[in-house]
Amino acid sequence: MAQVIRVLVVDDSALMRNILSQGLSMDPDIEVIGTAPDPYIARDKIVELQPDVMTLDVEMPRMDGVAFLRKLMPQYPIPTIMVSTLTQHGKQITIEALEAGAVDFIAKPASNTTSSLNAVLTELRSKVKIAATVNVSHWKDKWQIAATTKAVTSSSVLAETTDKIIAIGASIGGTDAICQVIEKFPATTPGTVIVQHMPAGFTKMFSVRLNQLCPMHVKEAEHGDRIRSGLILIAPGGKQLEVVRNGEFYEIQLGGEEKVSGHCPSVDVMMRSVAKHAGTNAVGAMLTGMGQDGAEGMLAMKQAGGQCIAQDEESSVVFGMPRVAFEKGGAEQLVPLDNIATSLLTLLTKTI
Secondary structure, X not given: OOOOEEXXXXXXXXXXXXXXXXHHHOOOOEEEEEEEOOHHHHHHHXXXXXXXXXXXXXXXXXXXXXXXXXXXXXXXXXXXXXEEOOOHHHHHHHHHHHHOOOOEEEEOOOOOOHHHHHHHHHHHHHHHHHHOOOOOOHHHHHHOOOOOOOOOHHHHHOOOOOOOEEEEEEOOOHHHHHHHHHOOOOOOOOOEXXXXXXXXXXXXXXXXXXXXXXXXXXXXXXXXXXXXXXXXXXXXXXXXXXXXXXXOEEEEEEOOOOXXXXXXXXXXXXXXXXXXXHHHHEEEEEOOEOOOOOHHHHHHHHHOOOEEEEEOOOOOOOEOHHHHHHXXXXXXXXXXXXXXXXXXXXXXXXXX
């Protein structure tokens, strides 16, 4: 019999604590062992109850979810699901929370209808089960590191180019992993296209945040955007993104809203298009994530002459997407997160 997942619910709203607790308790594999109205009480209950997973409200009085995570993770790393509002401020804090160690997030229901609430609770139960499998102990070591370097020793061999593409896919744990990779890209790195599983609205905020941290310019992709050196384009949530050839250049084509491989945007859709239109001019990386989205697309890239790598198990939050990409043959090697950027830049110098 599987071990029951013990959950602590943290929310300043008594009503929301009750809703989340009842919703989670509907699953026999989940037990809500306690609730807390703010981070101060939550801290004490974490020490006392030692939960497996925590759900954490984004916006709370006295201390918001990000500030709490930044204090908590160096001392007591715990898989955390953020419960986010759909306000602009709520989205911003959610992105910062993912950077601070949260595993994933859900958006609070946009309406009070039963169907809307049930959909959110179903998603929450699923994400709690995934979070319970995630090892977050590395956050303790990470926050003890005084500084990190953004330099990439191989950057000097790169020249500006408009005909090469870097394609990156990620899901759970990907917001931090993506940041760690692209902050090491020099400003003249070839055009980069990224699919991170994230709902509409959050990808724009994610792009803005990355743009503040990286030498390259980062923006949410728009239909018709030209892929060029120095630019990173993030697939918008809720739309499928493809890379197409337009004369001498590559550009972005945004398509339908139907899920492919369980996601919209889908890494498979993006990478298949890169395989079709860029061929040997493309390199790819599969970062941390649950499931197998992107495995077939990465295999198509390899078959078209592209070179691809995947994040290794030790550095992945969830070794799902990278594992399947490697097992199916699309990713030629597994690489620690710290070395992904350097490896991609090295592969670019080998493309025909």
